[in-house]
Structures are given as C-alpha cells and as structure tokens.
Amino acid sequence: MILRTATASISVLAISLITACGSMSSMPMYSQANLPAAVQVPAGNKVAMETVGAGDITYQCNAKKDMADQFEWMFVGPDAKLSDRDGKQVGKYYGPPATWENMDGSKLTGTQVAVAPSSAGNIPNQLVKANPASGSGAMTGVTYIQRVNTMGGVAPSSACAASSVGSKQVVKYQADYIFYKAAM
Numbered sequence: 266m267i268l269r270t271a272t273a274s275i276s277v278l279a280i281s282l283i284t285a286c287g288s289m290s291s292m293p294m295y296s297q298a299n300l301p302a303a304v305q306v307p308a309g310n311k312v313a314m315e316t317v318g319a320g321d322i323t324y325q326c327n328a329k330k331d332m333a334d335q336f337e338w339m340f341v342g343p344d345a346k347l348s349d350r351d352g353k354q355v356g357k358y359y360g361p362p363a364t365w366e367n368m369d370g371s372k373l374t375g376t377q378v379a380v381a382p383s384s385a386g387n388i389p390n391q392l393v394k395a396n397p398a399s400g401s402g403a404m405t406g407v408t409y410i411q412r413v414n415t416m417g418g419v420a421p422s423s424a425c426a427a428s429s430v431g432s433k434q435v436v437k438y439q440a441d442y443i444f445y446k447a448a449m
Contacts, residue, residue, distance in 0.1 A: 301381035304392040306409045310445040318358050319439040320345025322418045326425035326432050338420035371402030375410055388418035411443040
C-alpha cells in the first residue's frame with residue numbers, strides 16, 4: 266500500500282512538472298545560421314542570457330563631419346529597460362558609452378564588431394564584443410552581445426537644417442539583446 270501510494274505520488278509530481286514546464290514561456294534560441302554572417306557570434310560561445318530592450322534612442326541635429334553646410338540626425342544614445350521573456354525588468358541599457366547593466370549591479374561596455382541591415386524602418390542588427398564587466402554578477406564573463414529582432418529606433422525623418430542644429434528628438438525602439446559567454 267505504501268509503495269503504491271508513493272508511486273502514485275511520484276507520477277502526479279512528474280505530470281505536474283511536465284505541465285508546469287510546458288506552460289512556462291520558452292526563450293527562443295537564435296540560430297546563428299539565420300542571422301547575417303557579419304553579426305554571428307564566433308564559435309566557442311553560448312547563450313548566457315536573453316533580454317528584450319525597450320525604450321528610447323536620442324538623436325541630435327548636427328552639421329555633417331567635414332561638411333558644415335549639410336546637416337543630419339546623429340545618434341546620441343539609448344535609454345532602455347532590459348526585461349526577461351516574462352516581462353520582468355532585469356537590467357538597463359544606456360549611454361554613451363553604450364552600457365548594459367544588470368539589476369545585480371554588474372555592468373559592461375563593449376566595442377561594435379559589425380552591423381547588418383534589419384527590415385525597413387528598424388535599426389540594424391548588431392554584434393558587440395564585450396569589455397570585461399565591472400561588479401560581480403550576470404554580466405561577469407560576457408564575451409559578446411547581439412542586438413537582433415529590432416523594431417523602430419531609426420533617425421527621425423523630420424528635417425535637420427541649420428535652423429535646428431542642436432535640437433534633439435527621441436524615438437522609441439525595441440530589440441532583443443542576447444548575451445554570450447565562452448562555452449566551457
């Protein structure tokens with residue numbers, strides 16, 4: 266009788282776990298094969314954390330470099346919340362310099378390696394080589410950061426002219442930031 270009750274309890278527990286796992290939101294893994302070669306993470310790295318960044322990118326109207334009589338919207342910096350796949354904030358992304366900071370206090374900056382076009386009206390996909398993190402936590406040991414699945418964030422379409430030099434505009438954007446660490 267005790268054995269039958271224990272077996273039944275284990276069966277109920279196993280079914281409960283399978284049901285619970287099936288109802289969890291699964292995090293998609295990004296196939297490197299489906300991304301442009303320029304933004305693929307080098308072999309020997311594995312996904313450590315997936316986040317969704319949502320927020321603002323600020324642009325400023327400035328004279329073009331070496332062309333004082335021509336003007337363009339220039340990237341100033343981002344200000345976004347980083348959330349996990351369930352929508353819970355796990356960090357933030359801001360700059361300059363571009364900084365990814367986890368809620369545990371660990372943070373890092375990086376150097377852009379490459380960009381690849383996204384769909385029209387969206388900022389490009391990007392690959393960043395991470396600099397060593399400060400603080401101890403989730404960002405420790407991150408080697409690369411990918412920005413994929415971008416939505417919005419492109420420079421304003423409004424005129425940028427001599428009369429508007431120095432003015433700023435903020436645009437909304439969203440992107441997935443995938444953090445990689447060296448595979449062990």
